[in-house]
């Protein structure tokens with residue numbers, strides 16, 4: 446298509462679109478989801494501190510090696526998001542992590558954003574930086590074997606937030622990132638995370654999520670983003686962590702799918718939720734309830750969890766070599782539970798152990 450309405454020049458060839466669409470479909474294949482292992486150095490430091498390990502490059506490599514060498518990982522994991530340092534790392538035997546993942550049929554992805562910075566003139570809101578030289582970086586990661594990317598924006602619910610400016614700016618930066626990714630052959634995962642900090646109830650969380658999604662998809666349309674070659678990584682709609690009202694998994698499933706149906710075009714192939722500090726068991730049960738919600742769902746609904754896939758793995762490992770097989774077994778167990786939940790076929794499990802612990806950290810600055 447050369448020009449439409451005199452103002453649009455399609456910048457992607459059909460072959461580019463087909464490639465992006467195929468990658469997106471592979472990531473949301475039935476019963477599979479994403480392992481978000483892209484914690485930046487500061488964030489992984491907090492995870493390692495919990496098991497008394499020093500946050501140095503050797504320990505970060507050791508931990509990521511444990512994750513990526515898990516036998517049968519690809520049964521329920523279709524994509525892994527990497528941090529830049531991890532992208533350059535290899536196993537002890539010298540195999541690049543990226544190659545190891547590709548060999549297993551897992552699509553490697555890369556976190557392209559460079560973190561949240563304050564948005565001047567707002568009440569504590571932020572925007573996400575990293576657009577400078579983004580095309581060059583995206584091209585290099587594509588060449589190095591990545592098939593997708595991630596960019597996280599953060600919005601918070603308060604009496605006066607998110608503001609119009611906060612929603613507009615974050616939607617726009619996500620759209621700019623998305624076009625740059627697509628031009629360079631990477632499927633952009635668009636992540637507008639509405640944090641669960643606060644006393645708000647389920648209805649407010651739903652309304653804010655709907656508004657944020659409306660801004661995001663308006664911006665993606667304005668920037669001519671090819672939706673079939675994107676994925677969305679949203680929060681689930683839950684009451685605020687400090688809310689006095691508690692909601693059932695079914696309520697959360699219904700509120701989440703209702704908000705998504707109002708804001709996410711059917712052209713988007715898949716929605717891969719973040720876990721946002723929910724306990725492992727809640728994140729799995731809520732994903733199951735979302736897939737069970739009695740409403741039409743034109744997209745795949747699966748997981749892209751960081752904490753809710755890794756918390757009990759870290760505990761089982763504890764930094765000790767002899768615990769690696771047990772930790773890998775734990776990862777496989779959680780991946781399977783979430784894979785089942787993405788099909789609405791999670792049978793539940795014992796609430797014992799680490800999986801039931803809340804992973805929420807108030808005012809968590811990433």
Ligand SMILES: O=P(O)(O)OC[C@H]1O[C@](O)(COP(=O)(O)O)[C@@H](O)[C@@H]1O
Nearest residue numbers: 481484485488720721750751752811
């Ligand atoms: O602040 P960072 O280091 O970029 O990490 C943010 C984390 O948030 C996520 O987007 C979602 O993680 P959770 O599932 O733990 O909420 C991860 O992909 C990522 O590791």
